[in-house]
Amino acid sequence: MVQYFQDIYAAVNSAMVGMGVTIKHIWKKPVTLQYPEERQIMPERFRGFVHNDMTKCDSCNICAKLCPVDCIYIESEGKGKDRMMTRYAIDYNKCIWCSLCTENCHTGSITMSHDYDHSVYDRRSLVYEFMDPREGTIPCHRATRIETGWWVEPKEEKEKNAKPAAEAKPAAETDPAAGEPSGDKGGDH
Amino acid sequence: MDILTALLQGLPGFGGMSDQGLFITGAAVMATLMFTVMALCAIVFTWMERKVAGFIQSRYGPMRTGRWHGWAQAVADMLKILGKEDIIPAEADKGLFVFAPLVVLLGSLLAWVAVPWAPGFVAADLDLGLFFIFAASSMVVIGILMAGWASNNKWALYGAARGAAQMVSYEIPLALATIPVIMHVGSLNTQDIVIAQQGGIWHWFILRDPFLFVAFWMYFIASIAETNRGPFDMPETESELVAGYHTEYTGMRFAFFFLAEYANLFLVSLIAVFVFLGGWWSPIPGLDFAPALTFVIKGILMVFLNMWVRWTLPRVRVDQLMYLCWKVMIPVTLLCIVGSGILMITSGAVG
Amino acid sequence: MSTGELKKGGWADQDHVPGIKSELLELNMGPQHPATHGVLRLLLKTDGEIVYQVTPVLGYLHRCAEKIAEGVNYKQWVVYTDRFDYLAPMCCNHAYVTAVEKLMEVEVPRRAEHLRVVTAELSRIASHLIALATFGLDMGAWTPLLYCFREREEILNLLERISGGRMLYNYMVPGGVRYDVPNDGWVESVLEFITMLENKKIKDYNDLLTYNKIFIERTADVGVIDEATAKAYGCTGPVLRGSGVKFDCRRDDSYSIYDKFDFEIPVGMGEQGTVGDCWDRYIVRVREIEQSCRIIRQALESLPDGSVQAIDLIKPVKVPVGAAYSRTESAKGELGHYIISDGGQTAFRNKVRSPSFCNLQVVEKVGVGQMVSDLVALVGSLDIVLGEIDR
Numbered sequence: 001m002v003q004y005f006q007d008i009y010a011a012v013n014s015a016m017v018g019m020g021v022t023i024k025h026i027w028k029k030p031v032t033l034q035y036p037e038e039r040q041i042m043p044e045r046f047r048g049f050v051h052n053d054m055t056k057c058d059s060c061n062i063c064a065k066l067c068p069v070d071c072i073y074i075e076s077e078g079k080g081k082d083r084m085m086t087r088y089a090i091d092y093n094k095c096i097w098c099s100l101c102t103e104n105c106h107t108g109s110i111t112m113s114h115d116y117d118h119s120v121y122d123r124r125s126l127v128y129e130f131m132d133p134r135e136g137t138i139p140c141h142r143a144t145r146i147e148t149g150w151w152v153e154p155k156e157e158k159e160k161n162a163k164p165a166a167e168a169k170p171a172a173e174t175d176p177a178a179g180e181p182s183g184d185k186g187g188d189h
Numbered sequence: 190m191d192i193l194t195a196l197l198q199g200l201p202g203f204g205g206m207s208d209q210g211l212f213i214t215g216a217a218v219m220a221t222l223m224f225t226v227m228a229l230c231a232i233v234f235t236w237m238e239r240k241v242a243g244f245i246q247s248r249y250g251p252m253r254t255g256r257w258h259g260w261a262q263a264v265a266d267m268l269k270i271l272g273k274e275d276i277i278p279a280e281a282d283k284g285l286f287v288f289a290p291l292v293v294l295l296g297s298l299l300a301w302v303a304v305p306w307a308p309g310f311v312a313a314d315l316d317l318g319l320f321f322i323f324a325a326s327s328m329v330v331i332g333i334l335m336a337g338w339a340s341n342n343k344w345a346l347y348g349a350a351r352g353a354a355q356m357v358s359y360e361i362p363l364a365l366a367t368i369p370v371i372m373h374v375g376s377l378n379t380q381d382i383v384i385a386q387q388g389g390i391w392h393w394f395i396l397r398d399p400f401l402f403v404a405f406w407m408y409f410i411a412s413i414a415e416t417n418r419g420p421f422d423m424p425e426t427e428s429e430l431v432a433g434y435h436t437e438y439t440g441m442r443f444a445f446f447f448l449a450e451y452a453n454l455f456l457v458s459l460i461a462v463f464v465f466l467g468g469w470w471s472p473i474p475g476l477d478f479a480p481a482l483t484f485v486i487k488g489i490l491m492v493f494l495n496m497w498v499r500w501t502l503p504r505v506r507v508d509q510l511m512y513l514c515w516k517v518m519i520p521v522t523l524l525c526i527v528g529s530g531i532l533m534i535t536s537g538a539v540g
Numbered sequence: 541m542s543t544g545e546l547k548k549g550g551w552a553d554q555d556h557v558p559g560i561k562s563e564l565l566e567l568n569m570g571p572q573h574p575a576t577h578g579v580l581r582l583l584l585k586t587d588g589e590i591v592y593q594v595t596p597v598l599g600y601l602h603r604c605a606e607k608i609a610e611g612v613n614y615k616q617w618v619v620y621t622d623r624f625d626y627l628a629p630m631c632c633n634h635a636y637v638t639a640v641e642k643l644m645e646v647e648v649p650r651r652a653e654h655l656r657v658v659t660a661e662l663s664r665i666a667s668h669l670i671a672l673a674t675f676g677l678d679m680g681a682w683t684p685l686l687y688c689f690r691e692r693e694e695i696l697n698l699l700e701r702i703s704g705g706r707m708l709y710n711y712m713v714p715g716g717v718r719y720d721v722p723n724d725g726w727v728e729s730v731l732e733f734i735t736m737l738e739n740k741k742i743k744d745y746n747d748l749l750t751y752n753k754i755f756i757e758r759t760a761d762v763g764v765i766d767e768a769t770a771k772a773y774g775c776t777g778p779v780l781r782g783s784g785v786k787f788d789c790r791r792d793d794s795y796s797i798y799d800k801f802d803f804e805i806p807v808g809m810g811e812q813g814t815v816g817d818c819w820d821r822y823i824v825r826v827r828e829i830e831q832s833c834r835i836i837r838q839a840l841e842s843l844p845d846g847s848v849q850a851i852d853l854i855k856p857v858k859v860p861v862g863a864a865y866s867r868t869e870s871a872k873g874e875l876g877h878y879i880i881s882d883g884g885q886t887a888f889r890n891k892v893r894s895p896s897f898c899n900l901q902v903v904e905k906v907g908v909g910q911m912v913s914d915l916v917a918l919v920g921s922l923d924i925v926l927g928e929i930d931r
Contacts (some may be wrong), residue, residue: 008517011753015502022245022501022683023749031690032248045704045719068616098619098710103718106853112704181765246686326891347589347912419680420754428575428678429916501748504680506913507589533895 008063031160046099047112050090052130055151056109059085059140063101063110063118071095077137092126107153194521218251221302234492236263242498270447273440278341281437285339290438290445296328297452304459307457307480311489318379319371321413322460323364326363326415331419332357333424333434336446341435342504348433351507352417355486355492358514359414365522366408369401369529370464372395383468393467400528405465407522409494412457413509416450419499423507458491459484547803564592571600575678577928582903582919584912591915594907596900601930609890614640614800614857624894627670628871630656630699632928633712638795639866639877640714643859652716653847657737657839658730659699659711661832664787665737666695667871668825668832671778671923676749677760677820682887684749691741694733703728714857716849727840734833739800742826759822760813761883765906770816771906778828779810779922782808782817782821784863789869796868800839803831804822806828818921825923856885872896872923892931896924 033040042048064072071094075087103112120126130140139145145152206322236251240258243250251335256259277286303318305311337349371377373394374385386393395405414421425433435446462468466487469480477483505513565588570581579600585593605624609617609904621636622629634656641648648656673688680823696706701722703711711718721727780787787803790798806827808820845923851857861883867876873895880889900920907915 006244007753014751014753017619017784018501018748018752019497021744022497024243025247026244028247030244030248031693033616034249043701043722043724045722046700047704053230066616068619096708097705098708099704100616100619100710131707242682246683247690248686419682424681426913428679428680429913430571455634466556500634500683502681502760503676503752505754506758508911509754509757 024055026065042114046114046116048111048114048116049092049118050097050101051094051113051115052088052112053092053111054088054130054138055110055137056107056153057088057130058087058107058109058142058145060084060106062104062106066100066104068098068100069094069096072101076140082139083140083144085131086133086137088130090128090130092128095124097186123163126138195202196417206262209448211466211491217255219302219531224298227298227301227452227455228448230455231448232263232267233453234454235447236260237489237492241493242511245497245500246423267444270444271441273443274297275440275442276437278437280342282339285335286437287442289336289339290442290449291332292335293329293332293449294445294452296326296332297456299325299328299450300456301452303379304456305383305463306484309380310481311380313377314380317377319367319377319382319460319464322379322456323360326453326456327356328358329453330433332449337434338426340434342437343429345434345436348424348426348430348436349432351426354432354507355421355423355510355514356417358511359411360498362405362407362514362518362522363415365403365413365519365526367413367460367464368522369404369527372526373397373401376422379463383463383470386467386470387470387474389474390467390472393465393470395499398529398532400525400532401465402523404529405461406520407460407518407525408465411514411518412461413495413498414514416453416457416495418450418454420497420502420504422504424443428504430520454495458495459488461491462487547853548819554794557805560792561742564775569915570597574740575603576919577674577924580900580924580926580929582907582915586912589783589911590911590913590914592908594903594915595905598897598900603931606890606892609887611886613885614859614887615906616821617887618713618818619708622705623754624892624931625667625870625872625875625896626707626924627664628660628667629707629709630659630711631667631868631870632875633709634660634796634846635866635868635870635875637712637714638758638868638875639864639879640857643862643864643879643881644665646715646850648716648850649847650797650844651720651846652850654839654843655702655717655721655848656712657796657798658836659702659709661718661836661839662695662699664871665829665832666692666699667818668778668829669695671825671871672749672822672874674820675917675920675923676755678916679755681749681755684745687741687744687748691737696731697732699786701729704816711855714849716847717855718849720848721843727843729764730836731840734836738830738833738898742829745826747764750823756812756819756912759917759921761817762813762914763818763921764814765784765816765902765912767816769902769905773902773904775873776872776895776898777869778824779873779899779902781805782824782921784810784817784820789867793867793869795866797839798835800842801835803834806831818917821921821923859883859887872897872925872928873899876878894928894931896922896926896928900929902923 049053059074059076061074064074065072071091073087073089073091074085076085078084097112099112100111118126139148139150142152236259239250239262251258251259251262252264253262277283300322302312303315303322305318311318333352333356334349335344337347337352340346370382374382376382390396394401396402413419417424423433425435427433430436435443438446462484469477469484471477471483491508564585564753567584567586568581569584569898570576576582581597581600583595583597584591601625605620608620612620618633618636621632624632669688669692669916673692675683676682676684676688699711700706702719703709703722704719705711765779765783767783767785772781775783779822784807786805786807789795790803791805806824808815808817808824810817811822811823812819858880859881861881863878863880865876865878867874869875874893875895876893878889878891878893879887882888903915903919903922907918910918
């Protein structure tokens, strides 16, 4: 019988304590942000959509090889000095934002941007083309790049990163998955 | 009703009408008014519920539709829900399935007629007003049972079975808790109950004697269970039974359940107001300028209390719910009746 | 009021009305069900409200992670470990990289070890907060869910500042961690956060949920896993500790640098009911949050200087031929990685021993004879993550 009244007291008491906590929160300012107007400032290391600076990229294919989900499509034509990049695309349907591609880029062209909202109506439009083929191809070989006035990385950095770059060269073939989906022009974003 | 008939007689074109015609016109006007108020309260309270839940939980709730704090969100939701596809499961009992939401809605609608909004302003001034309200609102349980059974869904059946057990049980403490008040008033007429509380906050039944105070809280707990809201939302129990008895309902039919829930919520709050909290009388005597407004504001405060409880407490289990009803609330309400009665006799209120 | 009375052998066993035979009701709880924490399917046979038989059906979230491990290299697979227990990815990263390092015999820099411990413990707090939140939600309490998520958001912001990811971090690499502490006062922010959590927020949860009478009634004496059962089914983590067994890989194996820190291992003591009931498992998590805060404070106050990587990030990881098993204490329990290497770029075989998988099996035994509502409480208190169960 004592237990019965103790239980009732405990129930009433703990309910009142809990309601005290909730009523306290009614007067506090909510912590949520009103998203499109108020946006959180992203920290420096934030991994948003992958961005590739096409003026720097020399199609070494390391990013495509390192990608755990094979979401980077690189196509090129020609051999040696005449090798020209014809397509660079990233399929954001597959991308998992792991940042492995940016870590090993020897030219520093591929980076993680701070963009995170690229909502689309069609998932095919999430395949971002970084090159417009109408504007011509991009030379890949260092000598050709210097000749045609493209950006090249400074020499000392080149030496430091020589090995991975050399490793990747023989594998500069078309990615097997590259042909199938062709989305609209994402442009460089 | 009488006021309304008198009002109608004053209008041009109604003057020559027979008494019968006046009665029918008056009833039609009153029914439309009641239904509008009910639909309106569903819309207002869904919005309010979301805002209250939001601020309790450190967020804003709806903020977009209609600019100021998303006031039009509930309207938009209603429009959306009306536009949804109406699905009747292939194996469902079609007749019952279609009929069930109407029974639920009817149950909660009928009870509204005896609510005393202001002096003389009541849709049907019944001598058995309070009794009628409880009788009419107990129809809801039939609708819930029908919905759960007709859906031919095991989760819905569970919800309906739980709901039936719960609502039938909780009607007892709900009614018992109001009996001390009826003893004081000596009438079941809702107008009489309010008139008996005239004269400031100390004449409200909640503060008349300690037993009535306890009876008010017993009524409050039972009313939460009666409206199937947390922490006693056994028929729904979304984390256990998916959505309970209305798992299979969509579109307009679901909207009926929804409407009925909020109409019921406001109804039990209004009953609490006119039975225990002085109805249309303002707390300070002599300040009764807008009786209907006072009544509604008190009702909204009760709804807020209901929401506050819902967003604070965890849900009880179905057997604990029954334990609470039969072993705690019914003995306590019976005790309140006896205690209040003894106090009445000793204070000389009854010969 | 206890479920002790509700034993097997209810109505279905007996002929209450002569000539009328009642049947058990077969019920699919899941894969789409609000209380199964993902895509778990529980096949129930119920006798009214009482569960007669329960069979967990798995595989709805199977992503062949172990097979993928044979196709991607060691560094790439760290990314996949994030996706096991997506509520505490740092702990999963930690488990995998310790296994690889064991095989490589690499000495991890001290600073990296400290950062690993800090991030893993932050992740553990985040995961336990979700456990409290969803358990409360299963019990019908909505508000603690949002409060816990509010605090978890702070942790995500902190981990985002150090690793760049909000949910899936990919922060640890074999031989260290990917980034050093950012120079924007990260250490101070973490200390500030854990002080706030310890002093204010846990009290709020206790007031709102832990010591609420309804919550105690719903969880105490419900889903009791006794010590023998817990051991027999291979339960680990808060589930095992809730049953009163003082076992924690952080102390008993003292991997990484956990032996340097002073912390306690909370165990269930049956304060509100029996040892090993749902409430015990819940309170073990609350107390573990406090202990994790202690560990973080110690690790940050003694944070040494130096590099954070033992091997160059750019170079591919070279793993010698051999096999290694390493077990760590993830938020859910003992997370083990068994790696067989043939000396190539990728692992020959990678087997994961996930704690949720073992913890879930106990449902089959303990869930019987309870009410459906109590089964929900039991599953909620086990704190399973389907990403880890199915891999």
